[in-house]
Amino acid sequence: MHFAFDDDQLAFRDAVRDLLAKECPPEVVRAAWPEGPDEHGARKGDGARADPPRIERVWVALAEMGVLGMAVPQAHGGLGLTEVDWVLLAEETGFAALPHPFVETVCVAGPLLAAAGDPDGLVPGIVAGTATVGVVPLDDLVAWGDRVDRVVLLDQRTSGRHWQARRVEGGLTRGPKPGTPRRIEAALDGARAPLVLQQWKEVGRCGTPDDAALAFDRGALGTAAQLVGLGRRMLDLTVGYVSERRQFGVPVGSQQAVKHHLADAALQLTFAAPAVYRAAWSLATGAPEAARDASMAKAMASDAARLVGRKALQCHGAIGYTVEYDLHLYLKRAEALARAWGSAGWHRNRVATALGI
């Protein structure tokens, strides 16, 4: 029994953390938001006013470090890392609110396509950072709709209880003709640029039902890890702010109400994180409870991140409620991810079923 990461895993985590701190600061996240007013007349993003090439540069840098091929077997040009090896990297991409389909392309599609023998020849591109594959779990929303080249559907819809991964053509453009512009929906988190799946054609399955099930659990795990990272980011930001900000002649953070809000936030993260790391281990070792453990991780991380977001906003007060301050970038991402890849309630239902109730 040994529940800790090894030095290699921590060193890789630190390297990715450093890279993202340099290449993916808040202004890069902001740049991924669309410019101009939304349908309510609101302006939230900097879009082209910022420095869009920097968005791509993060992805390239991650590719150069090997991160984009982390979950792809070495035979396909990747690093062949297990979930235990990469879960902390996913957490860091959450901490940075990386505006790319990291979970979908890197944690899910890469290893899934490789396991299926790379039917479309996309895996080398994924590893190199030149191909991005969207994954649509459970519903009809394609996250990162402005960035993905292809889509894999992951669900149990037409197949009873078995998971299936369907490779599709189309789905990303509005009409039946290729080249029709994509319609990115206005969304809570502008950087995620979701689109509603359009007309598509199944061109084949991707691996076995077990491969598909594992792919879904990897998506839930990767998202859970990102939520823990987002929670940590919001807590860090808030601790820093309330330690400096003074009202009534004392730092806001010396008030007991603020302390207790943030202790509650830390509490939830402290107990959600081990659930995420354990799920990584269960997936990596093919444990019989792997699906249950992935669901527990996603449920706890979703609830924890939402609670941290609420506490963070409240402890900031008005400054946190502005578009100019960074908190909202993380808060909205967390709120979106909390429901992506199955909400907390959806996953608790799966845990309950696994418990035989």
Place this chain on the structure above:
Amino acid sequence: MHFAFDDDQLAFRDAVRDLLAKECPPEVVRAAWPEGPDEHGARKGDGARADPPRIERVWVALAEMGVLGMAVPQAHGGLGLTEVDWVLLAEETGFAALPHPFVETVCVAGPLLAAAGDPDGLVPGIVAGTATVGVVPLDDLVAWGDRVDRVVLLDQRTSGRHWQARRVEGGLTRGPKPGTPRRIEAALDGARAPLVLQQWKEVGRCGTPDDAALAFDRGALGTAAQLVGLGRRMLDLTVGYVSERRQFGVPVGSQQAVKHHLADAALQLTFAAPAVYRAAWSLATGAPEAARDASMAKAMASDAARLVGRKALQCHGAIGYTVEYDLHLYLKRAEALARAWGSAGWHRNRVATALGI
């Protein structure tokens, strides 16, 4: 539109409050608990060590004031008050944790039996305080099993969706033979002395299904009012304690965490109470939403009283966790009443149905 009680109603409330303050202090509630160790070896009550005749004296005093016949029509010797007139009196019996079947006998059985033409000739005794009738709503527990002479069952069990009030013989003794000793169960609130309904025989219905439905709603309303009273008692006790108790050189109640706990308690009571008073009005006027309103009252009062109890205990600290201090008398009563006459969840379900969902 006028949402307030009139001077007569408030004056009657004050008179009952004064009477209960004098005749039903905590030591009287304590005296109603059984003496001696329970099945775990724990001693909670004073029983015969206290002054048992005082328990009966409260009931007699209430009878003398007319309170026990408050809901019985004047034609049957009562005061013929409406729910709006008596809801505050019920609240006061909660505040005092009156150890008698007030809701069952006074709020429910009295008017129900009178409406049914007093088939067993019990109503004059109820008004005079010489007869007590237990009411068993929904389940098999007879509260105040050591005090009631007869039992009325109130449920929808054998009759589809209609409520029915069944007059029964027996049910209070352990065996089929009258006179076999009653078996009072060890219970959270020793004063309530519940017994599990034993063998009984239906001797007739009591009024129409509408009478039975109204009787149930009156029970829910009376219990909700008692819960509000209990909440106020616990809050009062706690405010008094934390204002005196000093730690770290300041009153405990000057700590922000304690303030916020008790503000939350006050918050819930402030918004539960109007729901209870409105339900009284809906029942008194036969409003079409009366059942929904009674359920809303019971659901909100149950949740409010439980929350107040938790906050009260926490703000007291260790002293509140002793049998010698009075808080537990109110806290346990509240916990028991929160589930009696339908739990919060049971009543929310009824509200949801009334909302058409």
Place this chain on the structure above:
Amino acid sequence: MDLTWSADEEAFRAEAAAWLEANLRAWRERHGGRILSGDTAEGFAQHLEWERTLFDAGWAVVSWPEAYGGRAASLWQWLAFEEEYHRLGGPPRVTQNGIFLLAPSIFEFGTPEQQDHVLPRMASGDDRWCQGWSEPNAGSDLASITSKATRIDGGWILDGQKTWTTRGAFCTHLFGLFRSDPESQRHHGLTYLLVPLDLDGITVRGFGRLDGDEGFAEVFFDGAFLPDDALPGGVVLGGEQQGWAVAMATTSSERGLTLRSPGRFCATADRLVGLYRERLAADPEAVDPTLRDRVAQRWMEAEAYRLQTLQTVTRTVAGQPAGAETSLVKIWWSELDIALHETALDLLGPEAELEGAWSKGWQFALSGPIYAGTNEIQRNIAAERVLGLPRK
């Protein structure tokens, strides 16, 4: 106790409903159904047009005297009007900081001349008022205001900065507190001033709220000269150095009855019940079985707010003042608003991520526990003034 509406109140309600239904439809149609947020430049103009329509028909400020553009409605009629307004989907009032926050102070502290000038122009939307309370270092701790008003011959020189000024970028006037006694500390030596924003030396910069609307502004005062006669009746409300007392009366209104009518939350709760029904009809399997209970709970919480308000109005009509329990009211509606919207988002599931009325409403609701005095401050107030707990 009588929880029925009188025939007179019902008639008032019916008249309001009929007028609102027709005119809301007409307003929306005039804009091709494309109504923007009132907290954006273009949307503000749309909403101002709507408020002008309200004013012209006498529905802008129903409880005010007719002389100022109201119809002298009773509090009960006002409540009924608000219920209809929200039931029929009337938009948030972009003039609310004037009509709900400043106006009560003008009624209480203003001279007749001030009242005659300010109130009708506020009701009509000719003058749009924003509030100037907060400063970068005076948020929850309002008494640490440093913006200065220096008395000179014929007026005041204003210096300093206000911030979190809601819709400041679209307003014409500001009301707020300025330190007029340079030697004073905390809540002493403050004056409540009425300030046209077009004075030289005043700069207004709008900035975005969390939901992207430019709902906030910073207002900079750089030696701006505010003449005593900038407004008929003068620019001081309630006497020099008396600003704190006047402002406290206003913040009490802000938390109290007028800003957040229960009609708004009951209407939202009814829409939530409707949403549940729709989702269940569309796909019963997809609806989390815990949500029915949560929807019922939310509906009850909104209804409880309505009932508590009926109690308060009954007391107000009887001449009893609202007490510190307005702090509890503010906690209740602000937390209810978030809970209503979170329940809706959970019903929507993954779709919640897409912008829509519920998502927009949720983002707006998140500000509730922060503005108008944080809920932490309100809990302190409730504990000390309602329960009587000792101050620190």
Place this chain on the structure above:
Amino acid sequence: MDLTWSADEEAFRAEAAAWLEANLRAWRERHGGRILSGDTAEGFAQHLEWERTLFDAGWAVVSWPEAYGGRAASLWQWLAFEEEYHRLGGPPRVTQNGIFLLAPSIFEFGTPEQQDHVLPRMASGDDRWCQGWSEPNAGSDLASITSKATRIDGGWILDGQKTWTTRGAFCTHLFGLFRSDPESQRHHGLTYLLVPLDLDGITVRGFGRLDGDEGFAEVFFDGAFLPDDALPGGVVLGGEQQGWAVAMATTSSERGLTLRSPGRFCATADRLVGLYRERLAADPEAVDPTLRDRVAQRWMEAEAYRLQTLQTVTRTVAGQPAGAETSLVKIWWSELDIALHETALDLLGPEAELEGAWSKGWQFALSGPIYAGTNEIQRNIAAERVLGLPRK
């Protein structure tokens, strides 16, 4: 990372399980299945007999050296033992304040002579230790202790009062803090003393907890003479006037690993899952549809506690000390314990009112957020020492 148990650990677990199963059954049978609460006079004797059985077979203090009655088990083995103990329904340990609170301090601060005398007699139950921290005016504010220890020739004179002394009425010895420097303030000038309760001038009065058990005691010291040689090795632990530092080490254990093994909460969670299954089988209509979600949530929270403990033990085994996050751990298990029992009571419905294991457990759980440092104090500590927020 390796989340499997080694063959050695599994063997240890199997041995423990087999022994526990047989001996728990035998113990219950010896008492005709009528096991009382260990916090009542009669029940304490029953439980002491059980603990003696544990001791005789070497299972009383598995992680202690064999010389003191343990079997030098690793922390992993200890965790596995606790899991089996709770899974099989082993009763709460009535000697726990000695073996989990005092013993760590004896190991850390005791002289060899003290260790040799105190530890084996504690493990066997020959000496039963209660703690003497709290006083009527020193609860959360422990540093305001006023009980005095006056140095005289050959020993100490003790005066004052301790209270909330768990199971004090059934114990033979008390460990606690006394003010030994009469001029001292707060946490200075305190000495940690080991006190036999049968000294002249010491009176112990048991009183009832909320659940009726006589689990508390007041201990009065009226000029009691505590000879230096009342215990071999002396009655002072860790040096005169050093009491605060010694006590803080103990309270840290109290909150930390040893008092509340996750096995207890995981076993309760498993029983909750079983209860849900039973109730559903008995009458599906009667089960509130929100409860399945809540049961799953509770199970996850217990499991998360287990996982967090595995992380902590991994760090401890690697020689890293437990930090301030033990405060978060105390909040977690104490709130989890209440939530587990409340969910069960809601499943039981009206029957919850009747006494039973869940009702009893719920009443006991209510004390969790109060004892061992209130959760308010823990949240302060977590905020200041884990997050680094400024002190007041």
